[in-house]
Amino acid sequence: MRSLTRYEEQISRYSKFILLGILLAGLLLRLYGVTSNLPDIYSNGEAGRVSNAVEMLANRDLNPHWFGHPGTTVIYLLAFVYILFFLGGRVLGIFASADDFKALYFQDQTIFFLSGRLLGVFFGIVTIGLVYLVGRKIFNKTVGLVAATLIAITPIHVSGSQIARMDSLMPLLLTLSFWFCLKILEKNKLLDYVLASFLLGLAIVTKYPAVVFAPTIILAFFLSQGWLKQGLIKVFSSIAACIFGAFISSPFLFIDFQQVLIDVAKEARSEQVSVTGGGLINNLRWYIENPLVNSFSIYGIILLSIGFLCCAYFRKKEELILILFPALFLLFISSLSLRWNHWVLPILPFSCIILAWAIYKLSELANKSFRKAGTWIFLFSLCIILVSLSSASLAQGREASGTDTRIQAERWITSNIQSGSSILIEPYVSNFPKDSFKLFQIDRDKQGALFQIDPDTYTRHAKLRPLDIGKIGEIGDIKDVQAQAIQYMVISHWYDLYLAEKENYLEIVKNYQGLMSSAQMIYEVNRVPKINRGPRIRVYEFK
Structure with missing residues (x-):
């Protein structure tokens, strides 16, 4: 050699x-x-930066009004890319006005995230x-x-x-x-x-x-x-x-x-x-x-x-x-x-x-x-x-x-749960067609209060992505679920994560288990290594 x-x-x-x-x-x-x-978008970090850029353009406001990371260079670069995309669309006759461009964002976000x-x-x-x-x-x-x-x-x-x-x-x-x-x-x-x-x-x-x-x-x-x-x-x-x-x-x-x-x-x-x-x-x-x-x-x-x-x-x-x-x-x-x-x-x-x-x-x-x-x-x-x-x-x-577990769960839910049913959800579960179900979440900042999401107030998109404001286990009183006549519950991987650190989250694990014991699991999907991604998703029907 x-x-x-x-x-x-x-x-x-x-x-x-x-x-x-x-x-x-x-x-x-x-x-x-x-x-x-x-x-579909499931990452809050990714969705946040894109929405920051779009809102800046829509409001004609150079202030991103968010400085957590701060990620400002990325927000401005995305806004610049969207401007180029809009101008190119105007030249090609795809967009007649800024309203057409804005409408595309609410109809299909693919090009905004892909770019x-x-x-x-x-x-x-x-x-x-x-x-x-x-x-x-x-x-x-x-x-x-x-x-x-x-x-x-x-x-x-x-x-x-x-x-x-x-x-x-x-x-x-x-x-x-x-x-x-x-x-x-x-x-x-x-x-x-x-x-x-x-x-x-x-x-x-x-x-x-x-x-x-x-x-x-x-x-x-x-x-x-x-x-x-x-x-x-x-x-x-x-x-x-x-x-x-x-x-x-x-x-x-x-x-x-x-x-x-x-x-x-x-x-x-x-x-x-x-x-x-x-x-x-x-x-x-x-x-x-x-x-x-x-x-x-x-x-x-x-x-x-x-x-x-x-x-x-x-x-x-x-x-x-x-x-x-x-x-x-x-x-x-x-x-x-x-x-x-x-x-x-x-x-x-x-x-x-x-x-x-x-x-x-x-x-x-x-x-x-x-x-x-x-x-x-x-x-x-x-x-x-x-x-x-x-x-x-x-x-x-x-x-x-591969097909994400959340997409699989969404397809099963929309096919097997009657439209108009009330469903308790938490962050990182599936996205839901905007007007198909009555969706409820927990607000940790309000002592775990249960509230119904108003889709018209929350989003103009065709699908509703769960708010990242509280997990199901952070509910203040599990009796509120019965009081609101909620029929179904969709749990993501949070229960498993809290259970792995049970000694630090006894009350949260207890709430999850209390709700799960009063319901029947009717669907479950897990990721398959080297095939697809996504958390474990479980759908429960309350007895």
Whole structure:
């Protein structure tokens, strides 16, 4: 077998073609399942950002009136895409007026969500190319191509690029900011400080935790000995550029500060069933054992750890700033009260580069000790990780393309339950035809009061999506169900989640079980792994 050096020569010669192949593979994986569930929408985060953008256009109001994440860059980008879509429709004669465009949104939301998802796909593909450039600049073309391959097929990055949210934009902006940090180390120019900080400002108003990247710019400043020449100018210019980037992409974040405080307070909850953390060490272990292992495999995590340690040990400038952000960000999210899989997304581009370098370095060391063994180790490591990740991403796409459990449940309910029947529902169950049933929900903010949803007041869409204001188990008094003569109840996965943490939610579990014991289950559907997605849905008929 050829030595690793001979293969590197071939890789370098055909690097552009290899990169095109990687980008194409990443694009196909991200398009596989991108239309999942459309025109039905079940994600509140995705629905919220799209509705924010549409309402801005409908009301001719640049204030999104929501700053929870804050996600403002995504909201404005979506609004811009919708404007282009409307103008194109006017030229082609599809829309006679703005009212026609607005009517389409209420009739069929597919194009609004699909365009947002395709925007996310675009961000994901650009990130793949950028990861290659960063890996090549710090190490070499081989490391850059391996890193690009890893980010292209990592399941959580693939799925994060298929949602009309900020999940793929924030990693892109931070990776681009990092590129200019490398430029700072290389040339120490004022413009690079300004661009790195400006992009950080955009990233912060995409998602607040991006501020954790600031120490990377600061470290680049000191490692480049920036304080020796125009030090204060660079510091103040960086601060001004960051604030300017945040302001131009989210001006009302500074103007409507009262609303900012309200929305941030709502987001900063300390407890939520199934995602409540267990302290710094416990959360850190959870992130490593779950989203990171799922992203890179156990073998990949071992190599990634070796890569981190080697970068810290050799203490080269580029390698030090490469490991700083993922290390700080992982500690930051581990210190929070809640923990979510998608919170690791911003560190994936950096982690892929470190992992690619670890694979390359291990192979290089093996080549020096054992003749041609490095090539075998390089190929073996790649095969183990790439086969694991690509198969997981393909299975993920297959599930996204399948019929969601909530769609199956909706079809059964509309076919088997008489129109006009009264049904108690909760968040993340099926969407319901607007005028087919009398729908009831629980309002946790009103001591678990039971109320009937007025579809005309709540929505102008053809289907009604359950409000995220309370689960069935949060009902104040289960006797209210009988008092309202409710005939059916549709339960999502919440009961199972509360039951798994029963010691913390005794009253909620008791309410669920009290209602379930007074009813008969007449339908149930579960997801089938590698076939479809969705929570467990159960339909009960009260005796």
